[in-house]
Amino acid sequence: xxxxxxxxxxxxxxxxxxxxxxxxxxxxxxxxxxxxxxxxxxxxxxxxxxxxxxxxxxxxxxxxxxxxxxxxxxxxxxxxxxxxxxxxxxxxxxxxxxxxxxxxxxxxxxxxxxxxxxxxxxxxxxxxxxxxxxxxxxxxxxxxxxxxxxxxxxxxxxxxxxxxxxxxxxxxxxxxxxxxxxxxxxxxxxxxxxxxxxxxxxxxxxxxxxxxxxxxxxxxxxxxxxxxxxxxxxxxxxxxxxxxxxxxxxxxxx
Amino acid sequence: xxxxxxxxxxxxxxxxxxxxxxxxxxxxxxxxxxxxxxxxxxxxxxxxxxxxxxxxxxxxxxxxxxxxxxxxxxxxxxxxxxxxxxxxxxxxxxxxxxxxxxxxxxxxxxxxxxxxxxxxxxxxxxxxxxxxxxxxxxxxxxxxxxxxxxxxxxxxxxxxxxxxxxxxxxxxxxxxxxxxxxxxxxxxxxxxxxxxxxxxxxxxxxxxxxxxxxxxxxxxxxxxxxxxxxxxxxxxxxxxxxxxxxxxxxxxxxxxxxxxxxxxxxxxxxxxxxxxxxxxxxxxxxxxxxxxxxxxxxxxxxx
Numbered sequence: 001x002x003x004x005x006x007x008x009x010x011x012x013x014x015x016x017x018x019x020x021x022x023x024x025x026x027x028x029x030x031x032x033x034x035x036x037x038x039x040x041x042x043x044x045x046x047x048x049x050x051x052x053x054x055x056x057x058x059x060x061x062x063x064x065x066x067x068x069x070x071x072x073x074x075x076x077x078x079x080x081x082x083x084x085x086x087x088x089x090x091x092x093x094x095x096x097x098x099x100x101x102x103x104x105x106x107x108x109x110x111x112x113x114x115x116x117x118x119x120x121x122x123x124x125x126x127x128x129x130x131x132x133x134x135x136x137x138x139x140x141x142x143x144x145x146x147x148x149x150x151x152x153x154x155x156x157x158x159x160x161x162x163x164x165x166x167x168x169x170x171x172x173x174x175x176x177x178x179x180x181x182x183x184x185x186x187x188x189x190x191x192x193x194x195x196x197x198x199x200x201x202x203x204x205x206x207x208x209x210x211x212x213x214x215x216x217x218x219x220x221x222x223x224x225x226x227x228x229x230x231x232x233x234x235x236x237x238x239x240x241x242x243x244x245x246x247x248x249x250x251x252x253x254x
Numbered sequence: 255x256x257x258x259x260x261x262x263x264x265x266x267x268x269x270x271x272x273x274x275x276x277x278x279x280x281x282x283x284x285x286x287x288x289x290x291x292x293x294x295x296x297x298x299x300x301x302x303x304x305x306x307x308x309x310x311x312x313x314x315x316x317x318x319x320x321x322x323x324x325x326x327x328x329x330x331x332x333x334x335x336x337x338x339x340x341x342x343x344x345x346x347x348x349x350x351x352x353x354x355x356x357x358x359x360x361x362x363x364x365x366x367x368x369x370x371x372x373x374x375x376x377x378x379x380x381x382x383x384x385x386x387x388x389x390x391x392x393x394x395x396x397x398x399x400x401x402x403x404x405x406x407x408x409x410x411x412x413x414x415x416x417x418x419x420x421x422x423x424x425x426x427x428x429x430x431x432x433x434x435x436x437x438x439x440x441x442x443x444x445x446x447x448x449x450x451x452x453x454x455x456x457x458x459x460x461x462x463x464x465x466x467x468x469x470x471x472x473x474x475x476x477x478x479x480x481x482x483x484x485x486x487x488x489x490x491x492x493x494x495x496x497x498x499x500x501x502x503x504x505x506x507x508x509x510x511x512x513x514x515x516x517x518x519x520x521x522x523x524x525x526x527x528x529x530x531x532x533x534x535x536x537x538x539x540x541x542x543x544x545x546x547x548x549x550x551x552x553x554x555x556x557x
Binding site for chain 1: 408412416418419420422423425426427429430432433435436437438444
C-alpha cells in the first residue's frame with residue numbers, strides 16, 4: 001500500500017488559539033481514514049489546511065509524494081482532492097444537474113472562445129460532462145430531480161448531492177466533513193452503504209470526520225483522534241476504542 | 255416610416271446603446287461582482303474614438319483609411335479598455351460586494367477628473383464636431399443593432415459553457431467554487447474585462463453618434479442607471495438587462511407630457527420595483543410561469 005497523503009507537523013493557530021498543533025499522519029491509498037474528536041478539536045481546521053482554504057502556520061503536507069503546502073484551493077482540487085462541507089455549501093440557486101456539471105471544471109479545458117463558438121472539441125467535452133453528470137445523479141439517486149434547484153432539496157438529499165458534486169471532480173482523495181450530521185438512524189445506515197459503494201466504484205481514498213461512533217467504527221480502516229488540536233491516538237478502530245487517552249477525552253478522567 | 259425614423263430614430267438607437275451598457279455591467283454580475291466601472295470604460299472608448307477622428311496627428315491615418323477608421327477606433331477602444339480593466343481588475347477584485355462597487359465608482363470619478371483637465375481630451379469643453387459615420391441618427395442602429403445581437407448570442411452561449419458555469423458557481427459561493435477547482439480570481443477578472451471591452455466599444459460607437467464627447471459622459475449617475483437596468487430587468491437572466499434597459503431608458507420619453515413630474519414617477523418606479531421585484535421583472539415572470547405550470551398539471555414538476 002502506498003501513501004497518498006502525508007502530513008508533517010501541521011500547525012495552525014488563530015491568534016492565541018492553537019487550533020491544530022503539530023499533527024503528523026499518513027493516509028494510505030484506498031483507505032477510509034477517520035478523524036474524530038470532541039467539538040473544537042480542530043478536525044474541520046485540518047480539512048481546511050489540506051484543501052488550502054486556510055493557510056498552515058507551520059508544517060507541511062504532500063500528496064502523492066509532491067509537496068502541496070501553500071497551493072491555492074483550486075490547484076489542490078485540480079490535483080484530485082475534493083471535499084464536502086460541514087454546513088453544506090451547494091450552489092443553492094442552481095439546478096441539481098448544474099451542481100455536478102460545475103465541479104467537472106478541473107477535468108475539462110474548454111476556454112472562453114472555444115466554448116462560445118462551439119468548436120468540435122468543446123462540443124465533445126460538453127457531451128462528456130453531461131454524461132458524467134447524469135451518471136453521478138443516478139448513483140446518488142437524484143436523476144429524477146435534476147432540474148430542481150439544489151437549495152430546494154430535502155436535507156438528506158443535499159448531503160448526497162454534495163458528495164455527488166465532489167465525486168464529479170473525479171478525485172483520488174475525498175474529504176467528507178460530517179456527512180451523517182442531522183441524519184436519522186436509517187439514513188445513517190444507508191449512508192454507510194453508500195460510502196462503501198463509492199469506494200468500490202471510484203477507488204477513492206477517503207478522509208472522514210464524523211461524530212457518530214458506530215458509523216466511524218464500522219467504516220474506517222484507521223482512526224485519528226484529535227483533542228484541543230493535538231493528536232492523542234492513531235490506529236485501527238478497536239485499538240482506538242480501548243485507548244485510555246481517548247476515553248478520558250470523551251468521558252473525562254476518573 | 256421615414257417620418258417615424260426621423261422622430262424616434264434617436265430614441266431607438268439610444269435604447270440599443272443603453273442595453274449594451276447594461277450588458278457591460280451584467281458580465282461581472284454573472285460572477286457576483288458588483289462593478290460600477292462601465293461608464294468609465296464607456297467614456298474612455300468615446301475619447302479614443304473622438305481623438306482618432308479629430309486630432310490633427312491622426313489626419314494621415316484618416317485619409318488613408320477613409321471610413322475604415324471607425325472599425326479601427328472600435329478595436330482600439332476595446333483593446334485599451336480591456337488592458338486597463340485587466341490592470342484594475344487584478345487589484346480591485348480582491349474587494350468584495352459594496353467595497354468593490356465603491357472602488358469602481360472611484361475609478362469612474364478619477365477618470366472623469368483626469369479627462370476634465372487634460373488637453374488632449376479638450377478639458378471642460380470636451381471634443382466637438384466629431385465626424386459622422388452616418389447622415390441620419392437612426393442609421394447608427396446599423397452598428398449598435400448587430401453589436402447587441404452579437405452580445406446576446408455571446409451571453410447565450412456563455413451561460414451554457416464551462417466558463418459561464420464557473421462564473422455562476424463563483425456568484426453562488428466563491429469559497430465552494432474554489433474548492434471545486436475553479437480559479438476564482440481568473441474568472442472574476444475575465445468577466446470584468448469582457449464587460450469593460452464591451453463598454454469601451456460602445457463608447458467608441460457613441461462618440462460620432464452624439465457628435466460631441468466630454469467629461470459628462472462617464473459619471474456616477476450613469477453607473478446607477480446601468481445598475482438599475484440590470485437589477486430591475488433581472489440580474490439572473492440574459493433577458494433582464496435587455497428588458498430593464500429598454501423599459502427604463504424609454505420611460506422618461508414616454509412620460510415627457512408630464513414635464514418635470516416624470517422624474518418623480520421615474521424614481522417611484524425604481525423604488526417600487528426594487529421592493530416588489532427583488533429578482534427583477536424577468537425573475538418575477540419566471541415565478542409566475544412556474545406557478546401556472548404547477549396549477550395546470552397535477553404532476554407538478556415531475557419529469
